[in-house]
Amino acid sequence: MIQLKNLSREFQVGNQVVHALDNIDLEIAEKDYVSIMGVSGCGKTTLLNILGLLDTPSSGDYILSGINTSQMNDDEMAKIRSTKIGFIFQSFHLIPRLTAAENIEIPMILAGYSKKMRAEKVAKALARVNLTDRSDHRPEQLSGGQRQRVAIARSIVMEPEVLLADEPTGNLDSTSGTEIVELIEELNKGGLTLIVVTHDKEIGKRSNRVIRLLDGKIIFNQEQQGA
Amino acid sequence: MKFSDLLFLAFSSLIRYPLRTMMLLIATSIGVMAVILLTAVGEGARDYITSEFRDLGTNLVIVMPGKNETSGGGGPADFAGIAPRDLTVEDAVSLMQIDTIKAIAPIVLGEMPASFGGFERDVPVIGTTPEFLRVRRWEMREGDFLPGVTLDRSPPVCAIGKEVEKELFGTSQAIGQWLRVGDRRCRVTGIIDSEGRAIGIDVQKIVVMPVSLVTALFNRPSLFRIIAEAESRIYMEQIKKDIIRIIKKRHQGKEDITVVRQDTVMSSFDNIFNVLTMALASIASISLFVAGILIMNVMLVAVSQRQSEIGLLKAIGAKNRQINNLFLTEAILLSGSGAILGLILGHSITLSLKTIFPTYNFLPPTWASVVSLFVALICGALFGLIPARRASKLDPVIALSGEK
Numbered sequence: 001m002i003q004l005k006n007l008s009r010e011f012q013v014g015n016q017v018v019h020a021l022d023n024i025d026l027e028i029a030e031k032d033y034v035s036i037m038g039v040s041g042c043g044k045t046t047l048l049n050i051l052g053l054l055d056t057p058s059s060g061d062y063i064l065s066g067i068n069t070s071q072m073n074d075d076e077m078a079k080i081r082s083t084k085i086g087f088i089f090q091s092f093h094l095i096p097r098l099t100a101a102e103n104i105e106i107p108m109i110l111a112g113y114s115k116k117m118r119a120e121k122v123a124k125a126l127a128r129v130n131l132t133d134r135s136d137h138r139p140e141q142l143s144g145g146q147r148q149r150v151a152i153a154r155s156i157v158m159e160p161e162v163l164l165a166d167e168p169t170g171n172l173d174s175t176s177g178t179e180i181v182e183l184i185e186e187l188n189k190g191g192l193t194l195i196v197v198t199h200d201k202e203i204g205k206r207s208n209r210v211i212r213l214l215d216g217k218i219i220f221n222q223e224q225q226g227a
Numbered sequence: 228m229k230f231s232d233l234l235f236l237a238f239s240s241l242i243r244y245p246l247r248t249m250m251l252l253i254a255t256s257i258g259v260m261a262v263i264l265l266t267a268v269g270e271g272a273r274d275y276i277t278s279e280f281r282d283l284g285t286n287l288v289i290v291m292p293g294k295n296e297t298s299g300g301g302g303p304a305d306f307a308g309i310a311p312r313d314l315t316v317e318d319a320v321s322l323m324q325i326d327t328i329k330a331i332a333p334i335v336l337g338e339m340p341a342s343f344g345g346f347e348r349d350v351p352v353i354g355t356t357p358e359f360l361r362v363r364r365w366e367m368r369e370g371d372f373l374p375g376v377t378l379d380r381s382p383p384v385c386a387i388g389k390e391v392e393k394e395l396f397g398t399s400q401a402i403g404q405w406l407r408v409g410d411r412r413c414r415v416t417g418i419i420d421s422e423g424r425a426i427g428i429d430v431q432k433i434v435v436m437p438v439s440l441v442t443a444l445f446n447r448p449s450l451f452r453i454i455a456e457a458e459s460r461i462y463m464e465q466i467k468k469d470i471i472r473i474i475k476k477r478h479q480g481k482e483d484i485t486v487v488r489q490d491t492v493m494s495s496f497d498n499i500f501n502v503l504t505m506a507l508a509s510i511a512s513i514s515l516f517v518a519g520i521l522i523m524n525v526m527l528v529a530v531s532q533r534q535s536e537i538g539l540l541k542a543i544g545a546k547n548r549q550i551n552n553l554f555l556t557e558a559i560l561l562s563g564s565g566a567i568l569g570l571i572l573g574h575s576i577t578l579s580l581k582t583i584f585p586t587y588n589f590l591p592p593t594w595a596s597v598v599s600l601f602v603a604l605i606c607g608a609l610f611g612l613i614p615a616r617r618a619s620k621l622d623p624v625i626a627l628s629g630e631k
Binding site: 049052054055074075078079081082083087089091093095096097098102106107109110111112154155158 | 228229232236239240242243535536538539540541542543544545546547548549623624627
């Protein structure tokens with residue numbers, strides 16, 4: 001499903017070149033549940049951004065569902081982000097002036113779906129995250145856990161193949177954090193490839209596979225038994 | 228993305244920042260309002276000046292005392308500003324020898340107290356001949372306009388405006404009564420139905436008398452002007468030359484009159500005031516331009532404020548063009564609603580000015596409304612382009628990492 005070959009990402013910081021990712025080779029299978037761990041600055045967020053086509057590698061190839069993405073232009077990448085990739089962020093990134101339902105609707109608005117189809121899918125997504133009764137609430141009227149559930153509903157409403165989560169529990173207390181983890185794990189069991197960037201060792205233990213990064217290199221990549 | 232959704236998203240962010248939106252609306256609406264008000268003043272001035280000529284009939288040549296020259300001469304007499312020789316009733320009579328002139332209406336103007344019974348009031352008095360009625364296109368409500376009057380015959384008759392009738396005669400029959408004007412008396416033979424203004428005077432307030440009677444009344448032979456009606460349009464240039472020739476001969480060879488054709492006066496006044504109104508409109512457009520720059524600045528601030536939102540939209544699949552359109556729509560929506568607000572304000576202010584100053588006609592031209600609306604929209608679009616472009620070019624990674 002996902003293949004990274006000899007992939008590097010360099011940043012120019014002042015006179016220095018920083019290797020955020022250094023010659024990475026990685027394969028992630030369909031429906032896998034992968035956690036990416038490491039100290040901050042190790043390149044895990046850069047890796048997630050590249051996997052989500054928000055960032056482009058300096059060299060090397062990223063092949064997603066058999067398509068090499070390195071030659072894609074902005075619009076083609078936007079299209080892939082729209083249809084194949086779902087994002088969840090630590091700070092939720094909901095649009096504050098819109099209701100929960102409207103926030104979930106936005107990816108479909110951008111994709112040009114009809115109003116009727118949008119209403120159906122929003123209802124389905126809200127039911128999936130158990131927030132049907134909060135559809136008219138604005139983000140400020142929701143708790144942290146509820147906001148993240150709205151964000152999850154938004155990420156799955158286009159029925160993507162990959163769900164990328166960047167510290168999804170970082171801003172939550174442990175109870176709602178556990179709820180969120182259970183929710184995305186259910187989605188993974190439903191067939192969604194799940195890639196989580198996290199500091200949380202608990203999530204690391206629960207995933208099928210743990211990837212550890214240090215200084216832009218993969219230092220540990222192992223399937224876990226009994227996850 | 229559908230257009231209605233685009234509007235919805237743009238609109239939702241406008242109401243999210245009410246203060247910002249209000250300020251921009253006010254800025255744009257002041258610009259549009261300025262265009263409406265200034266063009267209304269310009270058009271009003273045109274209307275005010277040309278109304279004297281506009282209500283006149285066709286094929287008219289107007290003779291005025293004095294010669295306006297900006298070139299030539301320069302002798303001591305010009306510096307001294309020697310007063311022109313008067314235009315007299317005899318001059319008017321002499322013009323009758325031009326056989327392509329159909330009618331001649333001399334005009335004398337002044338103000339006199341008029342009284343009937345116990346009532347008295349100061350009225351503007353016009354001295355003229357019956358031809359004046361046709362030249363001015365007035366209607367009579369009842370009676371006749373100066374019956375039996377010619378250039379040299381002045382029976383004591385007069386026609387009065389509606390307001391004069393009401394104030395001096397009240398409900399009693401005015402026609403046939405003797406009205407005292409100054410130290411003369413004349414019989415009221417007709418009541419003028421027309422309203423509006425002639426030579427800057429309210430028609431409803433005037434008393435019209437035979438020309439010789441009025442020159443005697445004011446003890447002053449000079450005419451205000453002479454209006455001559457040509458048999459046909461084709462004779463008008465020749466008539467102009469003939470008039471100058473005849474009067475020059477009568478005035479000891481001095482060309483001290485100005486002869487204009489009513490149609491050319493109208494068109495030149497029209498040209499002058501078109502230019503004036505356009506100039507006023509362009510001055511007012513500067514404020515629209517300033518409003519546009521303001522929109523640009525505020526939109527640029529909005530782009531950096533909403534970085535994380537832009538980053539998110541990109542992450543969930545927004546194309547650069549969609550982000551661009553979103554911010555552009557916001558700018559156009561702002562300038563458009565500001566313009567509509569300005570139109571409403573501008574038109575209601577001109578309406579209230581009209582009621583406060585009824586004599587001056589404020590006429591906001593339709594083109595000013597249309598043009599200012601479009602200029603505002605174009606300003607919004609042009610000045611929205613740079614912020615929209617900046618938003619669409621934002622790097623999603625940097626935009627997302629920015630603090631909310």
